[in-house]
Amino acid sequence: MPVLSVENLKTYFFTKAGVVKAVDDVSFSVDEGKVLGLVGESGSGKTVTGFSIMGLVDPPGRIVGGRVLLEGENLLERRDDAMRRLRGDRIAMIFQDPMMTLNPVLRIDTQMIETVLAHQAVSRERARELSRAALGRVGIPSPDDRLKAYPHQLSGGMRQRVAIAIALLNNPRVIVADEPTTALDVTIQAQILFEVQKLARETGTAMIWITHDLSVIAGLADEVCVMYAGRIVESGPTADLLDSPKHPYTAGLIASIPSRNVRGQPLKQIPGMTPSLLRLKPGCPFRDRCPNAGAACEVMPEITRPSPVRTLRCFYPMAEPVTTQ
Amino acid sequence: MTPLLALANITKNFSRPLDFAAKLARVAGADVHEVVVHALDDVTMTIAEGEVVGLAGESGCGKSTLGRIAAGILKPTKGTRAWRGVDITDLDHAERRDVALKIQMIFQDAFASLNPRMRVGEIIGEAPRVHGLAARKELQEYIDQLMRQVGLDPAYKRRFAHQFSGGQRARIGIARALAVKPDLLVCDEAVAALDVSIQAQVLNLFMQLRAEFNLTYLFISHDLGVVEHLSDRVMIMYLGRIVETAPTLELFQHANHPYTQALLAEVPSLNRRDHDFTPITGEIPSPIDPPPGCHFHPRCPHAMPRCRVENPLFREVAPGHWSACHLNDMP
Numbered sequence: 001m002p003v004l005s006v007e008n009l010k011t012y013f014f015t016k017a018g019v020v021k022a023v024d025d026v027s028f029s030v031d032e033g034k035v036l037g038l039v040g041e042s043g044s045g046k047t048v049t050g051f052s053i054m055g056l057v058d059p060p061g062r063i064v065g066g067r068v069l070l071e072g073e074n075l076l077e078r079r080d081d082a083m084r085r086l087r088g089d090r091i092a093m094i095f096q097d098p099m100m101t102l103n104p105v106l107r108i109d110t111q112m113i114e115t116v117l118a119h120q121a122v123s124r125e126r127a128r129e130l131s132r133a134a135l136g137r138v139g140i141p142s143p144d145d146r147l148k149a150y151p152h153q154l155s156g157g158m159r160q161r162v163a164i165a166i167a168l169l170n171n172p173r174v175i176v177a178d179e180p181t182t183a184l185d186v187t188i189q190a191q192i193l194f195e196v197q198k199l200a201r202e203t204g205t206a207m208i209w210i211t212h213d214l215s216v217i218a219g220l221a222d223e224v225c226v227m228y229a230g231r232i233v234e235s236g237p238t239a240d241l242l243d244s245p246k247h248p249y250t251a252g253l254i255a256s257i258p259s260r261n262v263r264g265q266p267l268k269q270i271p272g273m274t275p276s277l278l279r280l281k282p283g284c285p286f287r288d289r290c291p292n293a294g295a296a297c298e299v300m301p302e303i304t305r306p307s308p309v310r311t312l313r314c315f316y317p318m319a320e321p322v323t324t325q
Numbered sequence: 326m327t328p329l330l331a332l333a334n335i336t337k338n339f340s341r342p343l344d345f346a347a348k349l350a351r352v353a354g355a356d357v358h359e360v361v362v363h364a365l366d367d368v369t370m371t372i373a374e375g376e377v378v379g380l381a382g383e384s385g386c387g388k389s390t391l392g393r394i395a396a397g398i399l400k401p402t403k404g405t406r407a408w409r410g411v412d413i414t415d416l417d418h419a420e421r422r423d424v425a426l427k428i429q430m431i432f433q434d435a436f437a438s439l440n441p442r443m444r445v446g447e448i449i450g451e452a453p454r455v456h457g458l459a460a461r462k463e464l465q466e467y468i469d470q471l472m473r474q475v476g477l478d479p480a481y482k483r484r485f486a487h488q489f490s491g492g493q494r495a496r497i498g499i500a501r502a503l504a505v506k507p508d509l510l511v512c513d514e515a516v517a518a519l520d521v522s523i524q525a526q527v528l529n530l531f532m533q534l535r536a537e538f539n540l541t542y543l544f545i546s547h548d549l550g551v552v553e554h555l556s557d558r559v560m561i562m563y564l565g566r567i568v569e570t571a572p573t574l575e576l577f578q579h580a581n582h583p584y585t586q587a588l589l590a591e592v593p594s595l596n597r598r599d600h601d602f603t604p605i606t607g608e609i610p611s612p613i614d615p616p617p618g619c620h621f622h623p624r625c626p627h628a629m630p631r632c633r634v635e636n637p638l639f640r641e642v643a644p645g646h647w648s649a650c651h652l653n654d655m656p
Contacts, residue, residue: 041520042491155608156384185383185547190591190604212520215550215593242595256525258554259594263573266532267525267554273490274520 003206004174005029009066011052020277022048024230030206037221038210045230046210050176054093055083089119092167096179098159102151109147119170134165139195157188178210193220226250229285236310246317248290292316327410328371329541335404337365362612364390366565377542379556383609386562389513392545396430396511429502433514435494439486446482453504475500492523509541549592561585564620571646581648584621
């Protein structure tokens with residue numbers, strides 16, 4: 001049984017200008033110790049999906065349908081206080097900007113011990129030990145010194161490690177990570193990806209890794225879901241999906257990455273831009289930018305299964321697999 | 326051939342002068358020093374006419390500072406800057422202004438670099454109007470033409486910057502830079518904030534403009550994939566110094582410096598599915614107190630005693646391929 005499964009999730013924002021269907025009929029699941037990559041461009045709904053799982057959607061946003069099942073229990077039926085007890089305990093989130101999650105006026109040890117004591121009946125000393133161990137697990141050198149530091153005394157990479165350590169403190173079943181390495185340098189990103197992967201395997205924590213960067217996903221995730229305009233347009237095992245993308249959007253994204261193009265030649269580009277979710281026409285939202293679009297695309301395509309492990313929302317999928325270099 | 330722009334022995338320090346209390350304390354005998362950030366340390370580089378030079382490195386390595394000095398926005402603490410073989414300090418006021426116009430900069434955050442209260446047409450047309458590059462009668466025509474060149478509809482020129490998408494704002498920034506007919510564009514992370522599909526559009530625009538106007542680029546980016554695609558030659562920076570430079574293919578196929586090798590190994594790639602690599606440890610040290618000798622030695626897997634005391638000099642390891650590493654002196 002998957003640790004977390006999201007079924008037909010719909011999160012809409014009821015704004016003055018109209019209803020924004022930020023997440024529309026999204027389904028996926030993630031198994032123990034696995035990493036699921038949720039990929040999409042800005043405005044595709046990937047972050048709102050993460051927030052919906054955590055129960056962090058604020059008005060004018062509202063979850064209007066679907067289920068979020070954590071080990072079989074529908075989180076959407078939980079009351080706010082029950083949800084609050086769950087967050088940081090069985091389910092945790094890591095954000096893009098660790099300065100946003102860390103309290104600037106409290107030392108790291110204060111913040112970490114607080115997190116442990118909020119969910120576990122242990123002594124303060126034990127909580128400190130757990131915090132120290134968590135810092136060690138994410139590759140922070142001399143954790144004793146770091147515990148006494150304030151967030152501003154740490155570098156960006158160290159702060160993000162602390163944020164990951166805090167997320168790990170109570171051994172959650174699921175961690176939702178929203179672009180956690182996007183603001184970091186390549187070498188630091190590589191260190192963190194390396195450690196996260198090890199942790200997921202060792203602790204059996206399932207991870208949902210939200211990112212815009214397909215190349216990060218390639219080396220990290222076991223499965224990928226590609227989002228466009230609030231919907232998952234394609235999903236499948238990482239290598240399979242990247243080697244033979246079926247949806248024209250995924251294929252276009254992959255083809256536009258510089259390393260997939262001949263050096264110095266024009267990049268293959270997807271024309272146009274992502275549509276405004278406020279003025280979404282009926283039918284497939286990608287059809288105006290799509291090279292394959294036809295008459296059938298006036299209607300929203302249903303999810304099909306081109307193979308037992310893949311899902312697809314497209315009437316005119318790519319025929320040839322994109323050749324790898 | 327005389328390079329278009331040559332920077333020689335550029336050093337740039339940023340320091341905050343001591344305030345009154347600190348000066349008093351020092352007079353009283355306290356051990357108070359100015360905090361000095363050593364952003365650039367004796368950097369020499371040239372850009373030939375028509376060349377696209379990629380400048381890559383991690384945050385805090387000084388690549389933006391170098392770009393700003395190249396563009397003339399910042400003054401170096403030490404070192405000289407020459408345009409077409411003539412030292413800038415030898416020019417008179419009018420000539421210096423002409424050089425300043427010939428080097429334009431494109432910034433990472435297009436929105437922050439556009440005046441929110443000016444209409445796009447005014448933003449693009451201001452510089453050519455002030456500098457008399459377009460006659461008053463022809464100015465509107467000139468603006469329309471610029472907007473078309475960067476792929477914007479001139480019908481939108483009465484709009485404000487906030488009414489455009491991220492990719493369109495990047496195009497406005499490019500049109501503004503092109504308006505003064507520059508020879509050299511310094512692009513500082515110009516596509517970093519854009520979505521992948523939009524990034525490809527803007528990169529294509531850069532390449533198309535290069536062919537059209539014979540532009541020269543200094544292209545600053547942390548994204549090695551972008552740098553590899555666009556550049557003729559690549560320079561890799563680490564903590565205020567250029568550690569390696571080579572023609573693009575040579576650099577990506579035969580990286581010489583251990584830092585470059587580490588960078589290339591760790592760039593996430595669609596084609597790399599193996600999870601089992603050991604990333605380089607540690608972080609870029611603070612430029613307030615850079616390590617002695619080779620700046621990379623605390624993280625370098627090959628560091629020797631010599632690296633801790635002596636700064637390695639550039640050595641040509643292959644034609645046009647220069648690297649600053651003591652390993653190249655080994656037999």
